[in-house]
Amino acid sequence: MDRAVVITGIGPICAAGAGADAVWSAVCAGRSGLGPIGSFDASALGMALGGEVAGLKIRDLVPKGYRKATKVMARDIELAVAAARLAVEDAGLTTRGSDGGAQGHAIDGVRTGCQIGAGQISADPVELGRAVSVSMTEAGLLDTREWGTEGEGSGGAMDNLPPLWLLKYLPNMLACHVTIIHGCEGPSNTIMGAEAGALQSIGESLRVIERGDADICFTGGAESRLNPMGLVRMRLAGRAGEVPAGADPACVVRPYDGSSVGVIGEGGGMLILEESGSAAARGARVYARVSGFGCGMDTRPITPGLDGLGDADEDVGLTRAIRAALDDAGIGAGEIDAVAPMAAGMPVLDRRELGSIRTALGRDGFETITLTPFAGNMLAGHGGVTSAVASMAIREQRLPARLNTGGASVAGACGARDAALGHVLVCSGSYGGQAAALVLSRAS
Amino acid sequence: MSSGRVVITGVGWVTPLGCDVDPVWSRLVKGECSMGPLERYDASTWSTGFASQVSGFDLRDRIGDRAGRHERSSRSTRFALSACDDAWRMAGLDGSRPGSERVGVYLGAGEGEVDYSSYIRAHAEPFADNAFDLEAFARAVSRFDAASELEQEPQLTSTHLAVEFDARGPNLNCMTACAASTQAVGEATEIIRRGDADVMIAGGSHSMIHPLGMTGFMRLTAMSTRRDDPMHASRPFDVSRDGFVMGEGAGIVILEDLDHARRRGAAVLAELAGFGSTADAYRITDIHPDGKGGAGAMLGALEQAGIDPRGVDASGRPLVHWVNAHGTGTQENDKIESAAVRTVFGGLADRVPFTSIKSMLGHLIQAAGAVELIACVKAIETGVIPPTANLSEVDPVCGLDHVPNEARDLNDAGGVSVCVSNSFGFGGQNDSVCVRRFEG
Numbered sequence: 110m111d112r113a114v115v116i117t118g119i120g121p122i123c124a125a126g127a128g129a130d131a132v133w134s135a136v137c138a139g140r141s142g143l144g145p146i147g148s149f150d151a152s153a154l155g156m157a158l159g160g161e162v163a164g165l166k167i168r169d170l171v172p173k174g175y176r177k178a179t180k181v182m183a184r185d186i187e188l189a190v191a192a193a194r195l196a197v198e199d200a201g202l203t204t205r206g207s208d209g210g211a212q213g214h215a216i217d218g219v220r221t222g223c224q225i226g227a228g229q230i231s232a233d234p235v236e237l238g239r240a241v242s243v244s245m246t247e248a249g250l251l252d253t254r255e256w257g258t259e260g261e262g263s264g265g266a267m268d269n270l271p272p273l274w275l276l277k278y279l280p281n282m283l284a285c286h287v288t289i290i291h292g293c294e295g296p297s298n299t300i301m302g303a304e305a306g307a308l309q310s311i312g313e314s315l316r317v318i319e320r321g322d323a324d325i326c327f328t329g330g331a332e333s334r335l336n337p338m339g340l341v342r343m344r345l346a347g348r349a350g351e352v353p354a355g356a357d358p359a360c361v362v363r364p365y366d367g368s369s370v371g372v373i374g375e376g377g378g379m380l381i382l383e384e385s386g387s388a389a390a391r392g393a394r395v396y397a398r399v400s401g402f403g404c405g406m407d408t409r410p411i412t413p414g415l416d417g418l419g420d421a422d423e424d425v426g427l428t429r430a431i432r433a434a435l436d437d438a439g440i441g442a443g444e445i446d447a448v449a450p451m452a453a454g455m456p457v458l459d460r461r462e463l464g465s466i467r468t469a470l471g472r473d474g475f476e477t478i479t480l481t482p483f484a485g486n487m488l489a490g491h492g493g494v495t496s497a498v499a500s501m502a503i504r505e506q507r508l509p510a511r512l513n514t515g516g517a518s519v520a521g522a523c524g525a526r527d528a529a530l531g532h533v534l535v536c537s538g539s540y541g542g543q544a545a546a547l548v549l550s551r552a553s
Numbered sequence: 554m555s556s557g558r559v560v561i562t563g564v565g566w567v568t569p570l571g572c573d574v575d576p577v578w579s580r581l582v583k584g585e586c587s588m589g590p591l592e593r594y595d596a597s598t599w600s601t602g603f604a605s606q607v608s609g610f611d612l613r614d615r616i617g618d619r620a621g622r623h624e625r626s627s628r629s630t631r632f633a634l635s636a637c638d639d640a641w642r643m644a645g646l647d648g649s650r651p652g653s654e655r656v657g658v659y660l661g662a663g664e665g666e667v668d669y670s671s672y673i674r675a676h677a678e679p680f681a682d683n684a685f686d687l688e689a690f691a692r693a694v695s696r697f698d699a700a701s702e703l704e705q706e707p708q709l710t711s712t713h714l715a716v717e718f719d720a721r722g723p724n725l726n727c728m729t730a731c732a733a734s735t736q737a738v739g740e741a742t743e744i745i746r747r748g749d750a751d752v753m754i755a756g757g758s759h760s761m762i763h764p765l766g767m768t769g770f771m772r773l774t775a776m777s778t779r780r781d782d783p784m785h786a787s788r789p790f791d792v793s794r795d796g797f798v799m800g801e802g803a804g805i806v807i808l809e810d811l812d813h814a815r816r817r818g819a820a821v822l823a824e825l826a827g828f829g830s831t832a833d834a835y836r837i838t839d840i841h842p843d844g845k846g847g848a849g850a851m852l853g854a855l856e857q858a859g860i861d862p863r864g865v866d867a868s869g870r871p872l873v874h875w876v877n878a879h880g881t882g883t884q885e886n887d888k889i890e891s892a893a894v895r896t897v898f899g900g901l902a903d904r905v906p907f908t909s910i911k912s913m914l915g916h917l918i919q920a921a922g923a924v925e926l927i928a929c930v931k932a933i934e935t936g937v938i939p940p941t942a943n944l945s946e947v948d949p950v951c952g953l954d955h956v957p958n959e960a961r962d963l964n965d966a967g968g969v970s971v972c973v974s975n976s977f978g979f980g981g982q983n984d985s986v987c988v989r990r991f992e993g
Contacts, residue, residue: 149687150687151687153687153688153690153691154687154690154691154694155691178837181837218834219849222832223832227728228706229664229705229706229707232676234676234679234685234690235680235685237676238676238677238679238680238685239680239683239685241673241676241677241680242676242677242678242680242681244677245673245674245677249674249677249678250670250673250674251669251670251673251677251764253594253595253596253599253764254595254596254597254598255598256764256768257596257598257599257600257602257764257767257768257771258598258599259598259599259600265598267768267771267772268772270768270772271772272772272773272774273772273773273838274768274769274772275768275769275770275772275773276773276837276838276979276980279728279730279979279980280707280728281728281729281730281978281979281980281982282837282980284729284832284980284982285832285837285979285980285981285982286837288832288833288834288981289833289834289835289836289837289981291834292834293832293834294831294832294833294834294846294849295830295831295832296830296831296832297729297830297831297832297981297982298727298729298736298740298830298982299727299728299729300725300726300727300728301706301707301708301726301727301728302708302725302726303706303708306708309725313725313740316743316747320743320747322830322853337687337690337694338675338694341694341697341702342702342703342705345697345699345702345703346699346702346703404657404722404723404724404725404749405654405721405722405723405724406657406658406712406715406720406721406722406723406724407721408653408715408716408719408720408721409716425721426721426724429654429721433749539708540703540706541706541708541709541711541712542712542715542716542724543708543711543712543724543725543726
C-alpha cells in the first residue's frame, strides 16, 4: 500500500542562477545574486536592493505554439513556467511541451498532477495607472460611472485594460499554464501560504502520489514581489527592511544575526515528484526521497494587524510542523543532518524560527542551508528553490557555502564542504501563521 | 486512528439570500432569486451594473462582540467567520472539541477586497504625462494601513478562523478560482482520512463585487449584461443565457472523522463519500470541448464513493439522485458540463436531476462550491431538490433533467440519498465531491 515518493528533477530559478547546475555552483562558491533592482527604480521606496532573476526570456522557454500566451503571464507565472521546464528536462521526462528533439520518458498526462504555491500577484502599476488616471474624480476617487460606461467607441476607461487583463493576475494561472503546456490532467492545485506555500504544495503532491491519485507531480512554488506594490506590501508585512545606503549587497542579509535586514527576491522552484517504483522502472536518477511532511499553525501570527506576538521566541506552528514531519518520516530529531529554514534575515522572524527549530530538534549547533543571502526572500518561491538546493545537497553529499549566517546557536559563515546527509529538514513559517516542514532523505 | 470515513457534522453559509441555513434553504426551494443593482458604487452606466449581493451584513449580528476584533478584516474573512461560527455551533463543538492540534482549516478563500479607493488612487496619482512617477507612488502608499493591506492576502481568512476557533492543525488555503472551495473540502477530507486531523473546518469565502473585480470579468465578457432585468439574468441551461451573475458569500462545513463524531455523540448530517480532481490542460480561456475534465472529476468522486454511475437500485432508479451543477449560465460551461454528465451517466443521464442554484444565488466564485455542497446536505435531509430558476426554454445542447422553476419533492420516490456537486475553475481545474446520506 505504501507508495514511496522521490524527487527526480529540480528546476530552481533565482537571483543566484537558473537551473540546477547554475544555482548549485553559485551557492557552493558563495556568490550572492543580490543587487540593485534593475527592472524599475525602487529607491523611492527605500528598497533598491533585491534578488532579481536576470535575463528570463519566457518566449524562448515555451513551445512555439504557446508564445502568444506569454502575453498574459505576470512575472510569477513566467517563473513557474520556466522552472517547470527546467525540472521536467532535469528529470529526463518528455511531455507534449518538450522540444521536438528532446529525449526521455514520455509522461502519462492523466496520471500527472500539479501543485504550485503562489502569492497574490500585483497588477502592473503602469498599465493600471494609465487606465484609471483618466477616470478619477476631483476628490481623487475612481469615477465609476465614467470608468464603466457601456458602448463600443464611447466606452469607459475600463476598456483601456486588455480583455484578458484579469487572467494575468489570477494566482491559479501558474498551475494552469504549467498543466496546459505539459498536458498534466491529474489533480491540480494552487496553494496560497506565503513562505510556507511551496512546502505545503510539495506536501500535497506527496499525498496525492501516496494515495494513488497520480504517479508524477509537478510541484513547488513561484512568486515575484519585485514590483512597486509587491515591495510595499512585503515591507508592511515586516518581510523586508530599509537597506542602509552604500551597503554591500552580499552582506545585508545575515540570517540569525541581529543586524540583518531582510531583502525581497523573486524565484521559482519546481520539482518533479515521482512514485519510486515507476521512477526506478524507467531508470530515473533520484535526488532524494520525500519521506516526511507536516503542517502547523501558530494562532498568534505576527502580522501587524493581528494580535501581536512582538517578542515571542517560538513559532509554535512551525515547531508542530517539524515534529509532524519527523513523525511522518519515522525518524528521530537526532537523525536530521541539516536544516534548510526560511531564514528571512529579519531578526524578529529569525528568532522565532530558530526557537522552533531548537525546540523541535532539541539541540543547538545544527548545520543550515540558508538561501536568503544569495537570493533574498522569495516568498512562495522560497520553499521550492530551497527544496531543490537541499535535494542537490543530498545527492552530492555536500553542503553549500553559508554566507553571513551567525548567531548564538547557528554555526557561522563558511565555505562549501562535504557532509554526510541522510536527512535534511526543509521548513518555514509564514506571515499568515501557516507553517510546513518536509524531510528529504537520501534515497536507499 | 482514522476510521477512513469522513462525515459532515456542521454547516454554515453567508449568501445573498441570507445567512441562516434553513431560511435560505426555504428560499432556494421556492426558487427565489437575489440579484439587484450594485449597491456599493455607482454602476448605473455599466453593462453589468448588477450582482447578487449580501446586503446589510453586520458581523456583530452574527458573532456578537467578537466581531470587534475584525473591523479591518476583509469582507471575505467576515463572511467566513459568520459561516464558521454557525457550522461550529451546529456541530456542537463548543462543548466537546478535540485538542487544538487535531483541528485544522482548509479553505478556498479568495483575496480580500480592502480599501480599493486608496489602491486605485495610488495608481492614478503617479501617472502623468504618460509616465509612472515612483516618488508619487511612494508618497501615496505611505498612507496605506499595514493591517488592511495584509488582509488582502487570501490565506488571512484561514488564519482568522484558526485564531477564532483555536485550530492549530493543518492550515491551508487554495486558490483554484471557481473550483476552490470544493477542492478545499476534498483535500480536507483526505487529511482526515489519513489521520492527520480529527476535525477540519473546510469551505470558502469570496467577494469580488468591487470595481476592479467586476471590471476583470466584464473585460472577459463572462458576465450577463441583462441589466434591465437582473433578477432573471442568471439563466443556466436556458437558450437565452448570456453569462454568469457575480455573487458573494461564504460556505463552511465541519468535516469530522466518523469515529470521532461517534465518540462525542455528534449528530451526523451526511457523509463526504468521494472527491475527484482533474485538470483540463487545454486553454486558459476555454473549457475542453468534450468535457473530459469535468467527467473525470465526477467519475473520480463516484469511484471513491463506490457508486456506479450507470447503476440503478431495486426500483430501477439511478443511484445518484442529484447533480448540483457548476452551472454558471455561460454558453460554454452549461453546454460542456451537460456533455460531461452524459459521459458519466450514459443512458441514465436524462433521469438524473441536474440543476444549478447559481440561477438564484449568482456565482459566489471561490465560495460557490461549499455553498452548493451545503445545498446537497439539505437536499439529503429534506428529500427536496431546488429548481433551476429562470429556465424558460431549455437549450437543446444541455437538454437534461434541469428541474425548471419548481422544486422537486422526491420523498415519495425514496428521498435524496446521493448527490454530486461540481465546481470547475477558470484555467481548467475541475473538482467534484460526492455526498451521501449517512448510514452507520
